[in-house]
Amino acid sequence: MDEGPEASHREAPMTRAAPFAAFEFLIAWRYLRAKRAEGGVSAMTWISLIGIALAVAALIIVLAVRSGFRTEFVDAILGANAHVTVYEQRFDGPSGRFDYRIEEFEALTAQVQAVPGVTRAAPLIRGQVMGTANDQNHGVIVFGITLEDLKTIPNVAGSERSQGDIDDFSQGVAIGSGVAKALRLAIGDRIKLISPNGVRTAFGTSPRVKSYTVSYIFTAGHYNIDQTRLYLPFEEAQSFFNKEGFADQIEVFVDAPEQAEVMARKLREAAGESAVVETWRDYAGGFLRALAVEDNVMLVIMIVLILLSTMNIISGLIMLVKNKGRDIGILRTIGLSEGTVLRVFFLCGAGIGLVGTLLGVIVGVVFVVNIDAIFSLVNYLSGGQVWDPSIRGIYHLPSELRGVDVLNAVGISLFLSFFITIFPARRAARMNPVEALRNE
Known part of the structure; x- marks a missing residue:
């Protein structure tokens, strides 16, 4: 049965886009590379990215030196001392x-x-x-x-x-x-x-x-x-x-x-x-325990440093949301859901965190691989007083690059970057499109 001309004007049901569709990445990319004249925050993006990269590199270097120092110290002890000593009393x-x-x-x-x-x-x-x-x-x-x-x-x-x-x-x-x-x-x-x-x-x-x-x-x-x-x-x-x-x-x-x-x-x-038995940990255990405490403290400091670096993502996204209020209102009026807007701004922050982490891994690994040459240069420029073996017990700054340490640094950085990004992204998603256009 013919339903008449009204059928031609009937609206087709709206299809909901799949999460993280291609256009969401395109919008996020355009916002990240926006020029100042367009209300972008490219300068803040670079500051956030460089801050995360340096923090991740510092964490990788600290973890590598920590692992290398313990390995070097233990090898020096075990290579010249008894593993177990037996006395009689x-x-x-x-x-x-x-x-x-x-x-x-x-x-x-x-x-x-x-x-x-x-x-x-x-x-x-x-x-x-x-x-x-x-x-x-x-x-x-x-x-x-x-x-x-x-x-x-x-x-x-x-x-x-x-x-x-x-x-x-x-x-x-x-x-x-x-x-x-x-x-x-x-x-x-x-x-x-x-x-x-x-x-x-x-x-x-x-x-x-x-x-x-x-x-x-x-x-x-x-x-x-x-x-x-x-x-x-x-x-x-x-x-x-x-x-x-x-x-x-x-x-x-x-x-x-x-x-x-x-x-x-x-x-x-x-x-x-009548035997009395002592192990190498009995006479070196105090130093190892002190080293473990120092390791944990340094790890916490580096995590806090990464957290502070990721805070730049929040400030950058808040500025981006404020400058793109009109765009958000238009996107919502043409049918984009709150989830889509949230994912767009989440991709902005997550992209900064991901690229910054990748750069930090590259810088950190290169530094650790060439740490002897870098340290020799620093030691030469400072007059040879940087490393005192009488205090540290070993003759050079050791490092041991382990895959698990790199993965830990990457995991910490990405987790904090993604977690921090959620809050300004939710703020953008909950923005009232009518109010956003009225304010513009």
Whole structure:
């Protein structure tokens, strides 16, 4: 049945556009690149973008340096120190004191070596003495060890900046590069060791003084180790410290240093009731905990920095909404929904955050990859006083670029950028089109 001419004038039902349609991206792009004469905020867009990029780059650099510093510190500690140390503690009734000597050190070393997961176990003599040479004095910590065991210490035997031949250790001593520098020693020079617990005489105990030839100089990578460490052949150390026939401790290396606490329980069971077991975390744990606290504080500061940078997006979008009030009214009157307007302005803010984050990742990664060259330049321009190894313990600024750190920085930046954008976008979407056109 013909419905007459009215049918030709009947309005077709309005079709709702799909979210994030192409025209929404086109409108958002036009608003972002608008010129000042058109009421745009291109200057604010650039400020927001650069601010986010710098904040993301700073976060990536901080995370990379944090990871590198911890890795470098732990490697330096584990590469020159025992992962687990075994002592013996017995109460001596007649003297009323505890006796820490390990008399059956060979048997105890064999018991410890048999524990699954132990890669090496070695008896040690340890003592503190005064080293002197060339009219210079310097306190050193002496470790009595055999040549075979010394060769198994990675950062000592495998030192890239070593001097001399480690095979000559049995004819002399091995010293850290810091000790050599403090006493002005080179290979073949003599170092005099002075111990207050020396020879017992009828008139008391006189200091023991003996000279040794420097046969090997190493750089372990940790300032405190290089500055104080001296290795002496095991039997010679027993004689020098009046400890013939026993050892002070058993140093143990394991195949999983991060699981040293688990290994400590097994070693305590194998060593017996009188054994006292310490891990590398016991003497380095305080520094690691302080480093973890500093890491968390720096992470919070960097997140706040990104948040402050994303605040520029809010101010820019608020200005954009104010300047585009007439446009919003026209868009609403021709049929665009609140959701469409919201998505347009959300795309404006999200686009700034996305591009800024991408630029920040590029800048941060390039900086971390070239951090040695950049730091060398800064150190040169400042006169070489930027990095003091005596305070930081290591000789250079380390960095370790990890994918998870980059993803964390990207995730934090994008989340804050997208979240911040919602509020001015909702304000634009809820604007009354009639009021917007009337005000224009």
